[in-house]
Amino acid sequence: MIRLRLVVAASFCMLLSSCFKDEPLNAECDILEAYVHVENPSETFFNPTDTLVKVTSEANSVTFKVRKSADITRLAPVFRLTEGAVINPESGSIHDFSDGSVTYTVTSQNGEWSRMYSVVFQPSVQTVTDVMPFDFEWFYLDSSGKYYIWNDKKEDGSDADNWATGNPGFKLSRGSAAPDEYPTVPWSDGYDGTAVKLETKSTGALGVLVNKRIAAGNLFLGSFNIGMALTNTLKATRFGVPFDRKPLKFTGYYKYKPGEKFQDEKGNIIEGKTDRASVYAVLYRNHDANGNDVVLYGDDVMTNENIVAVARVSEIKTTDTWTLFEADFEYKCEIDESLVNENGYNLAVVFSSSEDGDLFRGAIGSTLIVDKVRIECEKIQE
Structure with missing residues (x-):
């Protein structure tokens, strides 16, 4: 009887493991939010909340509004993505935005889908x-x-x-x-x-x-x-x-x-x-x-x-x-x-x-x- 219970338990664990393995990977590849940290936000942004941009699902660009005098040559945007997605260039990597936008590519967890986003720091x-x-x-x-x-x-x-x-x-x-x-x-x-x-x-x-x-x-x-x-x-x-x-x-x-x-x-x-x-x-x-x-x-x-x-x-x-x-x-x-x-x-x-x-x-x-x-x-x- 004990051996039978062990076999049943083992079979259940294998079935449960199989269910987890068979669960489809996420096909979404979206940027949900973008955030940037700077030492003195008031020198770069008009308001502290301007450091965070919420991105709608149909948008293909992320725009930070900054002061005309802002130094945007070394900024490192951080991104919150849909579950399991990856982004390239890497989230938090430093880039020079003074010459225009930087293009990021988000790839879904299942690797089958991707989206390109243009990220720009736009001086007023x-x-x-x-x-x-x-x-x-x-x-x-x-x-x-x-x-x-x-x-x-x-x-x-x-x-x-x-x-x-x-x-x-x-x-x-x-x-x-x-x-x-x-x-x-x-x-x-x-x-x-x-x-x-x-x-x-x-x-x-x-x-x-x-x-x-x-x-x-x-x-x-x-x-x-x-x-x-x-x-x-x-x-x-x-x-x-x-x-x-x-x-x-x-x-x-x-x-x-x-x-x-x-x-x-x-x-x-x-x-x-x-x-x-x-x-x-x-x-x-x-x-x-x-x-x-x-x-x-x-x-x-x-x-x-x-x-x-x-x-x-x-x-x-x-x-x-x-x-x-x-x-x-x-x-x-x-x-x-x-x-x-x-x-x-x-x-x-x-x-x-x-x-x-x-x-x-x-x-x-x-x-x-x-x-x-x-x-x-x-x-x-x-």
Whole structure:
């Protein structure tokens, strides 16, 4: 009997060992966070929290914002990766970032997948123009070739990496869609050159399954966290980019046509209700009184206590001709000039083809086209 128990126990251990050995290795190869240690953070960064960058799953670059005077010739970024992944060059190795970005390759635990990331320490360049232009002429397809991404050029010619859309989330529900079938796409017949077309789309069978039946076309200054797209959609949109001027007026040109049938989040048609587009800009402090990072999300973009000023276009009329919109920034409190110079404010600019699209309410087919957007700022005193 004892010998039988030993044989059974040995067999169980062998089976258990076999189960562990057969468990598939992780196929993910992502950078989750990047961190850099420097002796005097205030000499390199604007805020202590700027030493840490959280990387969204769709990003292919990691950008640290640093002071113009920062010494970036010997820095050693440290990376937190998906389980079992390895990175080359090695995490914590020293590199000279003064000549531009350094390319890192992350390889999955199973060795079958890899991703390349561009890591850059970007010195702040003081904005000198009094009018910030956004003309939407710089766009390209993402690495999978499925949807469009927009970018602007800074005054020094570098990429701003400033615009985001909900297109990555739409890919989860309608992965077979062609690039021009996504909610946010280029529009060749712009007011001047190329514009952006935002159209509220059906998310198909998967959208019905998860009770997220529509996807409004949207475009905003900020970033989109694909990891939150299905679980907490309002937290997927991270509004705002650093802004070092005092904005006064928000202007641009648009065309708009609402879809025929407005539906609620359950797909019920609401008779007599007409869809509305949403166009606004928000200036806010990007750190709270305790020095913690502040980001506006879909659930507090108009209510967060760190908001300083809002410019909201009160009415977007139905029109098939290019129509001027304009709104003044209404300030809730005085702007702090010292914070302006320290990159202490973020600016969010938001466009959506359906005002309640973040709640999955709207009309399929609602279409907003925007172009030649401008942020007019207070003139710098000489």
